[in-house]
Amino acid sequence: MRCASLLLLFGLVLSGCGGEDPEDPLASWNTGPSKKRIVDFVRAVTTRGGPDHVPPPERIAVFDNDGTLWCERPAYFQLLFAIDRAKTLARDKPELWKLDPSIQAAIEGDLEGLAKSGEKGLMELVMVTHAGMTVDEFAKTAANWIETARHPRFKRRYNQLVYQPMLELLDYLRANGFKTFIVSGGGIEFMRPWTERVYGIPPEQVVGSRIKKSFLERDGTFVIAREAAIDFVDDKAGKPIGIHNHIGRRPIAAFGNSDGDLQMLQWTTSGEGARLGVIVHHTDAEREYAYDRKGHVGRLDKALDEAPERGWVVVDMKKDWKVVFPGE
Amino acid sequence: MRCASLLLLFGLVLSGCGGEDPEDPLASWNTGPSKKRIVDFVRAVTTRGGPDHVPPPERIAVFDNDGTLWCERPAYFQLLFAIDRAKTLARDKPELWKLDPSIQAAIEGDLEGLAKSGEKGLMELVMVTHAGMTVDEFAKTAANWIETARHPRFKRRYNQLVYQPMLELLDYLRANGFKTFIVSGGGIEFMRPWTERVYGIPPEQVVGSRIKKSFLERDGTFVIAREAAIDFVDDKAGKPIGIHNHIGRRPIAAFGNSDGDLQMLQWTTSGEGARLGVIVHHTDAEREYAYDRKGHVGRLDKALDEAPERGWVVVDMKKDWKVVFPGE
Numbered sequence: 001m002r003c004a005s006l007l008l009l010f011g012l013v014l015s016g017c018g019g020e021d022p023e024d025p026l027a028s029w030n031t032g033p034s035k036k037r038i039v040d041f042v043r044a045v046t047t048r049g050g051p052d053h054v055p056p057p058e059r060i061a062v063f064d065n066d067g068t069l070w071c072e073r074p075a076y077f078q079l080l081f082a083i084d085r086a087k088t089l090a091r092d093k094p095e096l097w098k099l100d101p102s103i104q105a106a107i108e109g110d111l112e113g114l115a116k117s118g119e120k121g122l123m124e125l126v127m128v129t130h131a132g133m134t135v136d137e138f139a140k141t142a143a144n145w146i147e148t149a150r151h152p153r154f155k156r157r158y159n160q161l162v163y164q165p166m167l168e169l170l171d172y173l174r175a176n177g178f179k180t181f182i183v184s185g186g187g188i189e190f191m192r193p194w195t196e197r198v199y200g201i202p203p204e205q206v207v208g209s210r211i212k213k214s215f216l217e218r219d220g221t222f223v224i225a226r227e228a229a230i231d232f233v234d235d236k237a238g239k240p241i242g243i244h245n246h247i248g249r250r251p252i253a254a255f256g257n258s259d260g261d262l263q264m265l266q267w268t269t270s271g272e273g274a275r276l277g278v279i280v281h282h283t284d285a286e287r288e289y290a291y292d293r294k295g296h297v298g299r300l301d302k303a304l305d306e307a308p309e310r311g312w313v314v315v316d317m318k319k320d321w322k323v324v325f326p327g328e
Numbered sequence: 329m330r331c332a333s334l335l336l337l338f339g340l341v342l343s344g345c346g347g348e349d350p351e352d353p354l355a356s357w358n359t360g361p362s363k364k365r366i367v368d369f370v371r372a373v374t375t376r377g378g379p380d381h382v383p384p385p386e387r388i389a390v391f392d393n394d395g396t397l398w399c400e401r402p403a404y405f406q407l408l409f410a411i412d413r414a415k416t417l418a419r420d421k422p423e424l425w426k427l428d429p430s431i432q433a434a435i436e437g438d439l440e441g442l443a444k445s446g447e448k449g450l451m452e453l454v455m456v457t458h459a460g461m462t463v464d465e466f467a468k469t470a471a472n473w474i475e476t477a478r479h480p481r482f483k484r485r486y487n488q489l490v491y492q493p494m495l496e497l498l499d500y501l502r503a504n505g506f507k508t509f510i511v512s513g514g515g516i517e518f519m520r521p522w523t524e525r526v527y528g529i530p531p532e533q534v535v536g537s538r539i540k541k542s543f544l545e546r547d548g549t550f551v552i553a554r555e556a557a558i559d560f561v562d563d564k565a566g567k568p569i570g571i572h573n574h575i576g577r578r579p580i581a582a583f584g585n586s587d588g589d590l591q592m593l594q595w596t597t598s599g600e601g602a603r604l605g606v607i608v609h610h611t612d613a614e615r616e617y618a619y620d621r622k623g624h625v626g627r628l629d630k631a632l633d634e635a636p637e638r639g640w641v642v643v644d645m646k647k648d649w650k651v652v653f654p655g656e
Contacts, residue, residue: 057530135572179532192576202385203576204507204533210573215565215591222591222598224572237543244463244552245538246574248520248531263543263550270550 025172027322028165034278034320037313038169041276045252046176052274056177060251062243062264063170065184065191065208067257067298068280069199071161073289074152075111075297078190079122081145083109085129103128115296123230126187131211131228135189138226143193156325159198164326166255166280170199173253181251183207183243185235185260189226207246209234239264257282258298265303269310277312279303284318287328353500355650356493362606362648365641366497369604373580374504380602384505388579390571390592391498393512393519393536395585395626396608397527399489401617402480403439403625406518407450409473411437413457431456443624451558454515459539459556463517466554471521484653487526492654494583494608498527501581509579511535511571513563513588517554535574537562567592580604586626593631597638605640607631612646615656 021027029035044052045059066072086106090097097103102121105113114121130138146159154161170180182191182201188208195201212227234242240263243251253276254261254268261279269277281300282291292300307314317324349355357363372380373387394400414434418425425431430449433441442449458466474487482489498508510519510529516536523529540555562570568591571579581604582589582596589607597605609628610619620628635642645652 057524060532188573188576196385204388204574206576213569213572215568215595217594222568222594224568224595240543240550240552241541244541245516246532248516248534266545266550267543267552 025175026165026168028168030320030322032320034313034315038276038278041253041274042173042176044274054252054273058249058252059173059176059178060181060247060249061173061178061253062181062183062207062247062251062255062268063166064256064258064261064264065182065186067282068255068261069162069166069170069182070158071151071154071163071288072298073291076186077158077161078186079125080149080158081142081190082106082125082129083114084145084149085141086125089129100124100128127211127228130187130190131226134223134225135213136223138189139193142190146194154325159194160327161325162198163280163321164323164328165321167199167326169255170201174200178253179205181205181207181243181247183234183239183264185209185233185238187211188234207234207242209238235260237263240267243267252276254278255280256303258295258300259302260298262303262306265310265312266306269312277307277310279307279312279314281314281316283316284321284324286318287324288317290318353503354493354496356496358648358650360648362641362643366604366606369581369602370501370504372602382580382601386577386580387501387504387506388509388575388577389501389506389581390509390511390535390575390579390583390596391494392584392586392589392592393510393514395610396583396589397490397494397498397510398486399479399482399491399616400626401619404514405486405489406514407453408477408486409470409518410434410453410457411442412473412477413469414453417457428452428456455539455556458515458518459554462551462553463541464551466517467521470518474522482653487522488655489653490526491608491649492651492656493649495527495654497583498529502528506581507533509533509535509571509575511562511567511592513537513561513566515539516562535562535570537566563588565591568595571595582606583608584631585610586623586628587630588626590631590634593638593640594634597640605635605638607635607640607642609642609644611644612649612652614646615652616645618646 026035044050045054047053063069066076083106086103090107097107102114102117102125105117106125149158150156151158151161173180180201182195184191186208188206188210191208192203192206195206210231212229212231213224214227216223216225250271251268254265255278256265257280265277269275282289284290292304354363372378373382375381391397394404411434414431418435425435430442430445430453433445434453477486478484479486479489501508508529510523512519514536516534516538519536520531520534523534538559540557540559541552542555544551544553578599579596582593583606584593585608593605597603610617612618620632
């Protein structure tokens, strides 16, 4: 008893001094309303006999990926992958690309020209670089890129540009009986090769956009081939549908950062009982990037407007996070 | 040591007498080659340092539902649900159904007339009875039916017509670090309301056929509505695709009973390392049903032909199972 009181006192003193509590599962989060809201929610749903208790199987938490778990600037990392891949493919078969303006722009690293080619051009780039191979071949290609390519500004591998406070949050939720899922507009097969190692989220808990596939017998064995056609877009209103199709339960907590997450937040937090909706607001141009309503990537406008009335926590990256990336 | 030897001797004597070993996790399976192949496989993949060891996250086992985990005669239970539902709907709005021959046949319990209306007629029946409501409303309807309707021959609730030996197998695999999934041609939302309680398989581990959905704001809240259009058919070549999209790993064990499971078995067992493919062969007209190559439901023809060359275990229901349904 005395010992516990002493520890408590010690903890309080430490926290009063701005020091770090090594026992704090959210050590990279500054003390403040955002952290408090998250911790209060987790306590409420895990308190047995409490009015907001939720049994473990129903403790489903969904996380957007781009801009929520890892950085999404200067462009979605998957687009940077597609550009690198177009360059590699062009090396082998230059004649194939000469006439396509979007592929040409990609090969020349001309992001502006690529943007000018519009949604159609981007789609073409993704199809050309992501289809026409088996799912195993694509998984190897994606895994290899993520382990070798470097971010232009931070000069780190892309999987090192995940947010340390969010990694802690994933661990903290799982330690409290939550099952954590990714629900991303990004390609499901672009994420799955590395999410288990980086986020502790296994492939079967990754929901994302998909291209069509076909099952084929080839050279005496069986393969699943990737086709150049969209199957499902897991963005905006697609997110609650993707959640429903993959998970089959309404989550009790959702984490996003842009208007692409609006419907996922609406669906999650309008359910009965205790609910948590969180938006990561990019406010830190120095350590990461600062953008919201005018973002060409990860635009946050409507969801920011709805946040107060719906009771969503808006995390201020600059104020709420002690560090942004691991090892800082 | 002496105690263990005595127990072992006692166990051996019991098993020699054909008595039941209360410690046997597969107590409803008769001793024989089918049971031995299953147990040997599980030992091989769980033996640390062994040549066939598989780390737990990769221990994915997939199960067909109709005819593999529960009975599928005299017709798929979901079709019987659709018929009951058509009757209920007709009671409220008889004028809506008078002109549709497939719905008319369903209402009159005329399975033959329904069969004559072909795939189009069946599809119409499913759409009319399964769409036009929210996913929550449908889940309640399905759960209510499964808890109240009775099988015409066995006079039991449908969720009591699950196979006891397969329930033991699910538990046995999970006790050995496997993650168990359903991969069924049946409707994903028809299964999810009850699979967790009956099979121990949570909604997020159920893969099935789907109709389209839309996310809507209605009366100030948010709903997911079911539309009268097919989204995905999780049968035949659709099964490996469904597995890939939902799970994202190739299973190491697959259990089926019909040609609808052929591609799932091919995909699973053609992977590298130890693999297990199992077919439940319905050979027991007395305790359940006997059918294979000429079945109008659950036809088993090509998969039965391929079983020997691909090394799939063919379970003989009559010989291999001590009991079929729980509590017998």
